[in-house]
Amino acid sequence: MSSPYQTRPAATPIPGLWRSDRPRLLAALVAVGFGRAAVALGTAYLIGFAFSSMLGSVAETRIVTLVAVGLAMLAAAGAVFTALERVLAEKLGQSYVQAVRMTLFGQITRTPAREAGKRSVGASALRFTGDLSAVRQWVSLGISRLAVAVPLLAVCLAALVFVSPLIALGVGVVLLAGALVSLWQTRALRQATRAARRRRAQLAAHVTEHVAHPGVMQAFGQERSERSAVRRRGQRLRRAMIDRARAIGLIRATAEATVAVATGGVVVLAVTAGQGVGPAAAAVTIVGYLVAPVRDLARVGEYRTAATVALEKVREVLTRPRRPEPPADAPDLPDGPGVVDVHGISVNGLFGPLNARIEAGEVVALVGPNGAGKSTLLQIIAALGEADAGVVRLDGAALTDASAKSVRRAIGVVAADVPLLRGTVTDNVRYGDPEATDDEIAAVMARCGLDEVVQSLPQGSLTRVGERGARLSSGQRQRVALARALLTRPRLLLLDEADANLDPAAGRIIDRVIADYTGTVLLVTHRPERAAHADLIWELADGALTTRRLSYAPPPPLHLSA
Structure with missing residues (x-):
């Protein structure tokens, strides 16, 4: 049968550079390049004029004054262009990185929870720190400098042709040779950068996992072993970073040598061609203005290599499976009492097709190995x-055809894959409905017995909660999660082992919430005593789902795993 799950969303593309305000910023940077070229030519002309006018005679005060004033004005203009370039470059880099960041985060928000759980937290965090930083550097320090350096180099070389075609040819040959050598060296840099990035991700993943769970190391006496493991990974990262620095150093050395040879070549060619002192001084001045662009261009390869490796990792995230989303104009779920129809649901290699129905207001226990x-x-x-086939309907409407907002308000979830987040207790409860009033927050907290919990916390409901509910007990975490799920008054409440590892008091809270709940409840449980209070048993085993309705007589033994 056809299913909305069979159409998988295409991979999300990386945002293009020529979007939003970025073309305007690039055009402004090109204009800055021409402006700096004008400053270079003006400075070269004044210096050449000064040398030609004052050679062999006493310098006139008027000439000296005019040259000094002109040079000061050009220096001020150059400073303005430099400052403007930096601001425009940073705007360009931040604009692009923000677009990539939001695309990356949007992909992660649409990744199925279990798929996301397969990824290393440290490596995923690196996408938002090291990788995006490398992309920003490529745009703000690489592409931006290219936009400025190319017109500056072109205009300066054209000016050298006017001064002396021979000097222009010599400088052009030296710059071309330097560029080719740097391009050849970039291959080694790319390999070193990829290795360093891999070592950094491995170290980050290892440290993040063990910092988050130090009790595991302590419980099994593995502190020394883990310190040795971190030391080994750190040494590998150190060697990889040194190899990368060596490759970068060679490229920068090539740039410095190119500048030195070009400058020396200008002097030699000027003398050989019999150029006057004025033109020779102008040519040397122009070459001097080429020093910074040549050095910048040498680093462009470094930034591009790092960004290429980073974008490879970003693309890996953007090609992950995503939950299909309904169209923007999808209708809301119709109002209803909470009737659930599971029709033909299957997951390849796991179960299905499954067919079942839950009537409004029923409590169903889902059990199995x-x-x-x-x-x-x-x-x-x-x-x-995401299923491979089939459809789930709530009150007759397919969930995949309804608006996401209405689906989320209609279904409350408490599960290990939906943990608490950093913030206060109140922040976590309100996360279920940011528009909820304080009275609604207080009511749902009292309903879940959370009001008693917050009285024992240092700062009450404003007590900070760590990642995944750290600093709270298992029972306290479940009460917060339950209050969050109930805040929108959903018609369907799904509990995935919400009673696991709970003390009797917390277990009684869950029993009370289920007993008082007027909607439909589907809970996964391994506890026979809790399943015994359900209206219906769903037993999932060997890929098939069997249902059994309970009577008031003691229930028969169930297939409940330990």
Whole structure:
């Protein structure tokens, strides 16, 4: 049968540079390049004029004054152009990186939770720090400098042709040779950069995982072993970074040698061609203005190489599977009591096709052995996971055809893959509905027994919560998660092992919430006593789903894993 899940979204493209205000910024940088070229030519002319006018005679005060004033004005104009270049370059870099950052984050927000869980936290964080920093440097220090340096070099070389074609030819040959050598050296730099980036990601992933869970090391006495592992990874990163620095040093040395040979060549060619002192001084001045662009161009390859490696990793993220989203004009879910229809749902290699129905207001316990796919099925019903075929309907409407906002308000989820976030207790509860009033927050907290919890916390409901609910007990975390899920008054409540590792008091809170809840409840549980209070049992095993309605008599033994 056809299914909305069978159409996978295409890979998200990396934003183009020629979008938004970036073409205007690039045009402004090119204009700055021409402006700096004008400053270079004006300075060269004044210096050549000064040498020609004052040679062999006593310098006239008027000439000296005019030359000095002219040079000062040109120096001021050059300073303005330099400052303007830096601001425009940073604007260009930040504009592009913001576009890439939002595209990257948008992709991550659409990645199924279980797919995201397969990725290293340290490596993922590196995308938003090191990788985007490399991209910003390429745009603001690479492309921007190219936009300025190319017109500056072109105008200066044209001016050298006017002064002396022989000098222009010599300087052009030297610059071309330097560029070719630098281009050849870029290959080694690319390999070194890729190796350094890989070593940095490995170290970041290892350290992030172990810093977040020091108790694992301590419980098994692996502190010394892990320190040795970090030391080894750090040494590998050190060697990789030194190799990269060596490759960068060779490219920069080539640039310095190119500038030195070009400057010396101008002097030699000027003497050989019998140029006057004035033209020779002008030619040397022009070459002097080429020093900075040549050095900048030498680093362009460095920035481009780092950005190329970084964008490879960004593309890996943008090609990950994504949850299909309804069109922007998708209708809201119709109002209803919470009837759930699972029709033909299957996940290749795991289960299906599955067919089942939950009537409004029923409590259903989903049981089965570990690895059977219970959490996967729950995520598909929550419209957070992706099936290979089939459709889930809530009150007759397919979840994949309804607006995302209405689906999220209709379904509340408590699961390990939907943990708490950094912030206060109140922040985490309000995350379920940012528009909720303080009274609504207080009511749902009382409903979940959270009001008793916050009284014992140092700063009450303003107590800071760490990543994944750190600094709270398991029972406290579940109460916060339950309050967050109930804040929108959903018609369907999905609980994925919400009763796992809870003390009796926290377990009673969950029982009370389920008993008082007027909507439909589907819970994954491994506890027979909790499943016994359900209206219906769904047992998922060996890829098939069987259902059994409970009576008031004691239930028969269930296939519940330990």
